[in-house]
Amino acid sequence: MGELRAYAALFGAQTRSVLSYRTSFVVELVGNMGATVFDVITVIVLFRATPQVGGFTLAQAVLMVGLSSAGFALADMLVGNVDRLKTYVRTGALDAVLVRPLPALPQLLLMDLPLRKALRVVFGFTVLGGAVVMNHIDWTPARVVLIVVTPLAAAAFFGSIFVISATLAFWWVDSGEIGSAFTYGGRDFTSYPITVYGAGFRSLFAYAMGFGFVAYQPALALLGRADPLGLPAVAGYLSPLVALAAAAVAAVVWRIGIRHYRSTGS
């Protein structure tokens, strides 16, 4: 209880800090949405050249983009800033976080929660809403649950990927943008039907790393389509489990990582 109030206070402080630079906040808020808009436009442009990609229509592909963008934008706003960890590690600023009586990760996330990314989340969910309308989904109770749970599971999954790739910084101070290959790369991967990828690449990203369960499989279940790649229908409902597994890995990696923190001289 006391801890929750502490987090609320940290969040309030972040909000006030951001709003002390009001104009730049508004500019960033709008500018940030641009990136997500382009992701969707890319998909639409692709389908102008060909009516079907990987055996899916534009409307079906937009459903995948919608699930992926909504989840990713949510994760990016809530957890994405963990990639600033490398700055904290390099400059030793993590020291100040570690001497406070709260777990380090929630503190870091709340300390610079990027409110400027809020419009991206709104846009992601708008695309998802549009996709749902375009696809005339045959609603069953299971599918209603699925449409609610999938973006949240996707957010948890991407959030875990953000944490895992940021944790690289504990071992490798100048890890640079390598983590982005898995975060932003993962988002791009999940924005398309996985049938478009080569078999080896697909096995690694879609199955071994779990990205195939974030948007593609739930989209199949929502559309009532069988997987052309042969996974059973139940695969569409696995995304919460995959997200849970990713979160568990992230928690372990984080704990090990923070014990490897070396701080800086003085």
Add this chain to the structure above:
Amino acid sequence: MIQVRELRKTFSVRVKAGRFRREKRVVTAVDGVSLSIERGEMVGYIGPNGAGKSTTLKMLTGVLTPSSGFIEVCGFTPVPQRTRLALRIGVVFGQRSQLWWDLPLRESFGLLRHVYRVPAADHEARLRRCRALLDLDSFMDTPVRQLSLGQRMRGELTAALLHGPEVLFLDEPTIGLDVVSKQAVRAFLGELGATGDVTLVLTTHDLADIERLCERLVVIDHGRVVHDGTIEALHSRYGSRRSLVADLERPLPADFSLPGAVVTSVEAGGHRVTFALESVAAGAAVAGLVAAVGVRDLSVLEPDIEDVVARLYTDS
């Protein structure tokens, strides 16, 4: 309050060895430090740059994980029980801020009250005391980024004390401060230590901090404790001597000798002489000098801790 046994911290660093090759090398920053600090003690922890001072402090506060050894602070093991320990200790890192850059001090303090879950009445009482002692009132509403270093440091001290810690760790609290601010910080810490409720561990390069504040001095070099005791013990161990500077009536005769003292310098054509007092009391030395040549003026200088410590650093 603080128990440390055989504490060790090693880092592996990659060193350039040729154009593309890199070699892994193990650097030992803290090499078997043992310490025991009681409640209410004020301990100065000093050593040359890179001696392992900050690394030790960071292990004591749970920031860094020790490579081996035993640590207990306030009954807790720092890293596994970091968040619980944090409620009982205060930390000021001279080169890092605990405050919120874009918020006024007043708001930072209010936030810390929530972070540390301090009852409002206790918070008010402690803040009132710090405001009075550290003279914060004129800049309570200024965003931290606009404070001067001296003002910020006073804010940091307050921030570290608002939850009533049992141990206060200070890593170079006076670094970069002007003389007046240094004195304000020292006076404040002195007053804090005098209450006997707070155990104080401070690292510094400014030995005046230590002389003013700490009865106990721990000197560390190359990761090892090379001295642990009072400042006087350090002087007697390293044979630091008081010196007697005398302005004489006439130049010192060449054959003059003062039993138990050694001439260390002669200036002003033999009119000003400095003796190092090795085994003679200052009074007896003065009497001998007055009888032999006549003294116009004199002064007795206490040994300089800077010299002793400089010697300690170069020796080890």
